[in-house]
Structure formats: C-alpha cells, structure tokens
Amino acid sequence: MSEKTYKPGNYPDLPPPPGTVGVYGWIKQNLFSSISNSLLTIISVVLLYYLIDGIIGWFFLDAVFDADSKIACRKIDNGACWAVITRRVGQFVYGFYPETERWRIDITFLTMFVAFAPLLYPDIPKRKWLLYFSVFYPFFAFVLIMGGYFGLQKIEYSLFGGFMLTVILGVCGIVCSLPLGILLALGRQSNLTVVRTLSVCFIEFMRGVPLITLLFVASSMLNYFLPPGTNFSILVRVIIMFTFFSAAYIAEVIRGGIQAIPKGQYEAADALGMNYWQKTRFITLPQALKISIPGIVNTFIGLYKDTTLVVVIGLLDPLGIGRAALADTKWNGLSTETYLFVALFFFVSCFAMSRYSLWLENKLNTDKK
Amino acid sequence: MTFFSNIWRNEKSRELIVQIIVLFFLGWFISWLVMNVNANFEALGKDISFEFLFIPAGYDINQYLIDYNNRDSHLRAGIVGLLNTGLVAFFGIILATVLGIALGIIRLSKNWLASKIAYWYVEFTRNVPILLHILLWHGIIINTLPHPRKAISLGEVTFLSNRGFYIPKPLTETGIELVYLFFVIAIIFSILFAKYCKRKQDLTGIQYPVFWINVSVICFLPLIAFFISGMPVSLEIPALKGFNFRGGMHMSPELAALTFALGIYTAAFIAEIVRAGILAIDKGQREAAESIGLKPSKVMNLVILPQARRVIIPPLTSQYLNLTKNSSLAIAIGYMDLVATLGGISLNQTGREMETMLIVMLIYLSVSLSISALMNWYNSKVKLVGR
Numbered sequence: 059m060s061e062k063t064y065k066p067g068n069y070p071d072l073p074p075p076p077g078t079v080g081v082y083g084w085i086k087q088n089l090f091s092s093i094s095n096s097l098l099t100i101i102s103v104v105l106l107y108y109l110i111d112g113i114i115g116w117f118f119l120d121a122v123f124d125a126d127s128k129i130a131c132r133k134i135d136n137g138a139c140w141a142v143i144t145r146r147v148g149q150f151v152y153g154f155y156p157e158t159e160r161w162r163i164d165i166t167f168l169t170m171f172v173a174f175a176p177l178l179y180p181d182i183p184k185r186k187w188l189l190y191f192s193v194f195y196p197f198f199a200f201v202l203i204m205g206g207y208f209g210l211q212k213i214e215y216s217l218f219g220g221f222m223l224t225v226i227l228g229v230c231g232i233v234c235s236l237p238l239g240i241l242l243a244l245g246r247q248s249n250l251t252v253v254r255t256l257s258v259c260f261i262e263f264m265r266g267v268p269l270i271t272l273l274f275v276a277s278s279m280l281n282y283f284l285p286p287g288t289n290f291s292i293l294v295r296v297i298i299m300f301t302f303f304s305a306a307y308i309a310e311v312i313r314g315g316i317q318a319i320p321k322g323q324y325e326a327a328d329a330l331g332m333n334y335w336q337k338t339r340f341i342t343l344p345q346a347l348k349i350s351i352p353g354i355v356n357t358f359i360g361l362y363k364d365t366t367l368v369v370v371i372g373l374l375d376p377l378g379i380g381r382a383a384l385a386d387t388k389w390n391g392l393s394t395e396t397y398l399f400v401a402l403f404f405f406v407s408c409f410a411m412s413r414y415s416l417w418l419e420n421k422l423n424t425d426k427k
Numbered sequence: 428m429t430f431f432s433n434i435w436r437n438e439k440s441r442e443l444i445v446q447i448i449v450l451f452f453l454g455w456f457i458s459w460l461v462m463n464v465n466a467n468f469e470a471l472g473k474d475i476s477f478e479f480l481f482i483p484a485g486y487d488i489n490q491y492l493i494d495y496n497n498r499d500s501h502l503r504a505g506i507v508g509l510l511n512t513g514l515v516a517f518f519g520i521i522l523a524t525v526l527g528i529a530l531g532i533i534r535l536s537k538n539w540l541a542s543k544i545a546y547w548y549v550e551f552t553r554n555v556p557i558l559l560h561i562l563l564w565h566g567i568i569i570n571t572l573p574h575p576r577k578a579i580s581l582g583e584v585t586f587l588s589n590r591g592f593y594i595p596k597p598l599t600e601t602g603i604e605l606v607y608l609f610f611v612i613a614i615i616f617s618i619l620f621a622k623y624c625k626r627k628q629d630l631t632g633i634q635y636p637v638f639w640i641n642v643s644v645i646c647f648l649p650l651i652a653f654f655i656s657g658m659p660v661s662l663e664i665p666a667l668k669g670f671n672f673r674g675g676m677h678m679s680p681e682l683a684a685l686t687f688a689l690g691i692y693t694a695a696f697i698a699e700i701v702r703a704g705i706l707a708i709d710k711g712q713r714e715a716a717e718s719i720g721l722k723p724s725k726v727m728n729l730v731i732l733p734q735a736r737r738v739i740i741p742p743l744t745s746q747y748l749n750l751t752k753n754s755s756l757a758i759a760i761g762y763m764d765l766v767a768t769l770g771g772i773s774l775n776q777t778g779r780e781m782e783t784m785l786i787v788m789l790i791y792l793s794v795s796l797s798i799s800a801l802m803n804w805y806n807s808k809v810k811l812v813g814r
Binding site for chain 2: 088091095098099101102103105106249250251252253256263265266267270271274275278281282283285286359363364365366367370377381391392393394397398400401404405408412
C-alpha cells in the first residue's frame with residue numbers, strides 16, 4: 059500500500075467509487091439494491107414480458123382490421139377483431155348525425171380548441187382577441203351543431219351520439235358546474251344561516267345519492283315538477299343533472315381551498331375596509347381556486363367519465379353505440395375489442411386533462427421559486 | 428328615507444332582510460313544484476301511495492342472500508336488492524383495499540421498474556370510466572371463459588365458467604355452536620389481552636408480541652374446538668349436472684364482474700391515497716426515528732403508519748362510499764342490486780317513479796350521511812391537538 063502525500067489544498071478530485079455511476083450504477087441502485095429488490099425486479103420483468111408479448115400479439119400482430127363479420131375475422135387470424143370498430147367508426151365518432159352534415163361537428167370541435175386556448179393558457183399571444191371568440195363560441199357551437207339557422211339543416215337531439223355526445227355532455231357540464239360550484243362553496247361558508255343551510259342540504263344530497271338515480275329522475279320524473287305540458291329535450295335535462303352533481307363536488311373542493319386560507323388574509327382585507335364581494339373577488343377566490351385546481355380538475359375528469367352513464371337511460375354515447383354493435387349478430391361477442399377501443403379514447407382525454415392540471419399547478423405555484 | 432337606509436347599512440338587519448327574501452323565494456319555489464306535481468298527477472290520474480310495496484313483485488332475482496321468489500312483495504325484492512348491494516360492496520372493498528395498499532406501497536418502493544408499473548396501472552385504471560370497467564369484465568367472463576361443460580377447474584373443487592364461478596360451500600352440522608363460541612371467546616380474550624399489554628407497556632416499558640399472540644389465539648382456539656366437536660363442517664363440492672353445475676356456492680358472472688371492476692378501479696384511487704398519506708409525513712419524522720436506532724420495520728409501524736393513518740382514513744372512507752354508490756351501475760349488466768330491483772323493475776311494473784326513487788335515494792343518502800358523520804367523529808378524535 060503506497061500512500062501519496064499531498065500538500066494541503068492540492069488533493070486531486072478522485073473519481074466516484076466504481077459501480078455507483080453510469081448505467082451499471084443506476085441499475086444497481088434502482089433495480090438490484092437488495093435481495094428483495096432484485097426479486098421484485100425479476101417478478102416485474104417476467105410480468106411485463108408476458109403482458110407486452112400478449113398485448114402486442116393480440117392487439118396488432120394477430121389482429122384483423124377489416125372483415126365482414128366476427129366469423130370472417132376468426133378465419134383470418136385469432137387476435138383482436140378490430141373490424142367491429144373500423145366498420146362503424148363513423149357511428150362511434152358522430153352517432154347518427156347525418157353523414158353529409160358531419161363537417162359541422164368537425165369545425166365545432168376544432169374551433170373548440172381555439173376558444174379554450176386563451177382560458178387554458180394565460181400566456182398565449184393575442185389573448186384578448188381570442189377571449190372575444192371564447193365568449194362568442196357557445197352560440198357559434200350551438201347554431202352549428204343544432205342547425206335551423208342560416209340555412210343549416212336542423213338536426214334532432216336524438217341523432218346525437220358517439221364521442222361527439224361525450225364531448226358535448228362533458229364540456230357543457232364542466233363549463234356550467236364551475237360557477238355553480240363556486241356559488242355553493244361561498245354559500246356554505248356564508249354567515250347567513252338560511253343560505254348556508256340551503257347550500258349544505260343541496261351539496262349533501264347531491265353527494266349522497268348515486269348519479270344514476272339522478273339520471274333516472276332526469277329521464278322519468280323531471281316532467282312532474284314542471285308545469286303540465288312543458289317538455290324539453292332529454293339531453294338538456296341530463297346536462298342539468300350532471301351540472302348539479304359535479305357542482306356539489308366542486309363546491310366541497312373549493313370549500314377546502316377557502317378553509318386553507320390563513321385567517322390573517324381576511325383580517326387584512328377587513329382592515330382595508332373591503333366589503334364582502336370585494337373580499338371574495340380579490341382575496342378569497344384567487345387563493346382558494348389556486349389551491350383547489352387539482353381537486354377541481356379531478357372532479358372534471360370524474361364528470362367526463364360519468365357521461366358514460368347516459369347509456370343506462372338510453373342515450374347513444376360511445377358505449378351505447380358499442381352495445382348496439384355487439385347486439386348485431388355479425389359482431390356478437392366482440393365486447394373486449396369494443397370496450398377497449400372506447401376505454402382508449404377516455405384514457406387519452408382524461409390523461410391529457412390530468413397532465414394539464416399538473417402543468418397549471420406548477421405554473422401557479424409561486425411559493426417554491 | 429334615512430330610516431330605511433340605516434336599516435340597510437346595519438349589518439345585522441341587512442342579513443335578516445336578505446335571509447327573509449331568500450326564504451320567501453324558496454317557499455315560492457317549493458310551492459310551485461308541489462303545485463306542478465299535483466297538476467301533473469291529477470292529469471294522469473295518479474296518486475302517491477306506498478301500498479305497492481306489499482303486493483307480489485312477480486319477477487325473479489338470480490342472486491339472493493335471503494329467501495326470495497317471485498310471489499314475494501316488492502318490499503322484499505327491495506331488501507334482496509339492498510343486501511346484494513351490500514354483498515358486492517363488501518367483496519369490492521376487500522379487493523380494493525388489499526390491491527390499493529399494495530400498489531400504493533409499491534409506488535413508493537425504491538425499485539424503479541416496480542414503481543413505474545404501479546404508476547401506469549394507476550393511470551390506466553383511473554382514467555377509464557367505471558362503467559367501462561364493469562362492461563369489460565362482464566364481457567371477458569361471458570365471452571372468453573368456457574361453457575360449464577369445459578369449465579376451468581381449480582383442483583376439481585372450484586370451477587370457472589361463463590355461467591359464473593362455483594366454489595365449495597361449507598355446510599354446518601350440529602356441534603358448530605362450540606366453534607362459534609370459542610371464536611367469540613378468542614376475540615374477547617385478544618381485546619382484553621391487548622388492553623392489558625398496553626397498560627403494562629405504559630407502566631413498565633416492556634413490550635409483548637401482542638399481534639402474533641392474538642392472531643394465533645384467534646386462529647387456533649376455534650380450530651381446537653373444531654376438532655373437539657368432531658369436525659362439524661363438510662364441503663359441498665359443485666358438480667356438473669346436465670348443462671350446469673349444481674351445489675356449492677355460486678358467484679354469478681355479474682357479481683364477479685362487478686366485484687373485479689369495482690375493486691380494480693377503486694384500488695387505483697386507494698393507491699394514490701396511501702402514497703399521498705405516507706408522503707405527507709414530514710421527512711424529519713423518519714430521520715428522527717432512524718437516528719434513535721429503530722429498525723426499518725419499526726420505523727414504518729411505530730412512526731410513519733400511525734401518523735399516515737390520520738391522513739389516509741378520511742379519503743379512504745369516501746372511496747369506500749364511492750365504491751358503494753358506483754355499485755349502482757350494476758343495472759347495466761343486470762346484477763340485481765337496490766337500483767335494479769326497486770328503482771328498475773319494480774318502478775317499471777308499478778309505474779310509481781316518485782315513490783321508488785324516493786326510497787332508493789333515501790337509503791343511499793342515509794348510508795352516506797351516517798358514514799360521513801362517523802368520519803367527522805373520527806376526524807375530531809384523531810386531530811392533532813394544538814397546544
């Protein structure tokens with residue numbers, strides 16, 4: 059053992075010990091740091107191997123993408139039979155919306171991103187002009203989808219279906235439930251006993267019953283509560299129920315945000331002589347909404363997923379279209395393919411929403427910079 | 428003029444005025460609804476009455492915990508449905524808890540691969556609607572499992588087929604009472620023993636292996652009684668008769684699909700809750716526990732988990748509630764739960780939407796309100812006491 063001597067301050071930088079850096083070091087640290095850890099890695103690898111092998115084989119390699127029926131599919135190969143989707147892809151997207159009019163849905167859908175952009179991304183250039191469009195957009199979308207004006211053919215609600223219906227229900231529910239949820243949250247925190255009791259009753263009722271019972275009420279009972287002879291579309295009734303339901307959940311999320319604001323904030327606002335509405339507008343809501351973004355987006359995702367429930371009361375959302383396809387003797391028994399396809403659509407949209415909420419959360423997080 | 432403006436400027440009187448106005452509008456709104464209902468019911472020649480509950484239901488239910496046939500009343504059908512809701516919620520909660528806690532811990536594990544797998548499981552599962560999960564599982568069981576004649580057999584006693592799962596059914600004979608008795612005794616003993624040990628530890632600091640002693644007492648005492656009384660339990664093994672299995676316990680495809688779907692879906696949420704709960708514990712707690720020389724298992728059991736429990740349990744309960752409410756989607760695959768019996772077939776047969784939906788909603792509402800009340804009580808009990 060030879061030990062070199064160095065003058066103070068002249069020690070050379072030694073390399074890190076072998077096996078702690080680089081690919082090898084990473085693998086050793088993250089996958090094989092102990093016996094139990096190595097075991098877990100091996101189990102995971104085996105699991106992944108079978109999963110990926112099975113999935114790739116069934117989804118792509120052995121799959122049939124076009125055929126006349128399930129039997130024809132099985133004659134070609136024994137993987138997934140995607141023909142049930144590819145033969146009806148139009149229905150899955152647009153429902154029974156007339157084929158010649160489908161461009162209207164396409165335009166509405168594409169412009170939706172333009173309308174939402176200034177709301178979702180505050181830094182976007184020319185935001186002010188885009189905001190005018192956002193305000194104008196609901197009317198634009200309504201006229202374009204429903205028709206009946208400007209020489210556009212009028213389309214019945216009953217023809218709506220597929221992913222288009224999901225997006226309509228989801229977006230309407232989300233847009234309407236946020237303001238209502240904020241009002242309910244403020245009502246629940248109010249000093250006025252009557253207002254508070256009312257808000258609590260509404261919120262607890264909506265959160266206490268399953269959504270499906272509310273949809274039943276919308277489909278079969280709501281007319282009893284309206285003056286005789288009133289009859290409005292099932293779609294509107296369902297949107298109202300979705301709005302009420304998710305507003306109650308949003309109210310609870312925002313209440314959590316309001317309660318998390320330090321008391322000193324209110325005292326400072328009072329000291330400045332602000333009245334209730336000024337306090338709410340400038341002190342409470344900006345802080346409460348910021349904290350509750352993850353919860354609000356989670357509620358939105360929940361609402362968006364819950365739109366599938368309308369299939370139970372007979373609306374033709376993607377699940378309804380899928381079930382109709384499966385009821386066809388040609389495609390009988392291909393439920394896995396159909397439902398996985400619909401699941402993929404929901405996964406993509408909900409995952410995107412949750413990513414957006416993470417991004418926004420980081421952007422608005424001002425205390426950790 | 429100044430009198431009125433003074434009233435409006437006084438906070439107390441202003442609040443009173445606003446509340447009176449709100450109450451007035453509320454009263455007007457409710458009376459408007461009642462009037463509409465009256466007018467509509469008169470026009471249709473309907474009334475509100477709950478007598479339909481006692482007339483024979485006239486429909487069959489394929490899964491029941493208490494005896495039921497189609498000559499029983501709607502009320503009994505509703506109770507069968509309620510018990511079925513409870514049954515699927517019970518199985519679903521067990522599955523979701525076990526899977527969820529395991530996944531939540533794996534998510535935090537140092538193993539990169541395992542943690543990523545758990546992450547993608549959670550993302551894939553919770554971003555897909557629960558109804559799709561249910562239909563997917565139902566489809567898989569119905570379409571890919573074989574017919575009863577070619578059923579997948581697990582050790583020749585349990586059979587998986589597209590008509591459901593068949594499990595051996597324990598049949599009790601005389602003498603089983605002794606086993607029950609011993610079981611109760613074992614439970615009482617273990618509670619007392621745990622209390623005794625806790626007091627002992629508080630006084631002297633000596634620790635006993637309470638958990639293992641109690642587990643073995645609860646397991647072995649009934650087992651001893653079981654042998655003393657001459658093994659009074661026999662298994663009824665399902666057997667293929669004709670086109671289907673007879674005997675044994677039958678888990679219908681609907682029940683199985685619903686249990687899997689609810690369990691797997693809710694597990695993703697529980698995993699996130701468990702993870703967040705453990706991460707919520709201050710890093711200093713772990714470091715302090717390690718620095719006084721506790722073993723890793725003790726760090727987890729004595730320091731991290733007791734604190735994480737406070738964070739985890741409230742959202743966990745609300746997930747259990749969600750699972751129970753989501754079980755109402757059973758109607759989509761024809762599992763006869765509360766909504767499918769009372770709110771489904773009974774509603775269609777009697778045409779009494781108002782009454783059936785009222786009962787169904789009240790039942791769900793009372794369950795969730797009582798559980799929230801329980802949670803509030805728990806929260807106030809475990810809340811950190813600020814000094």
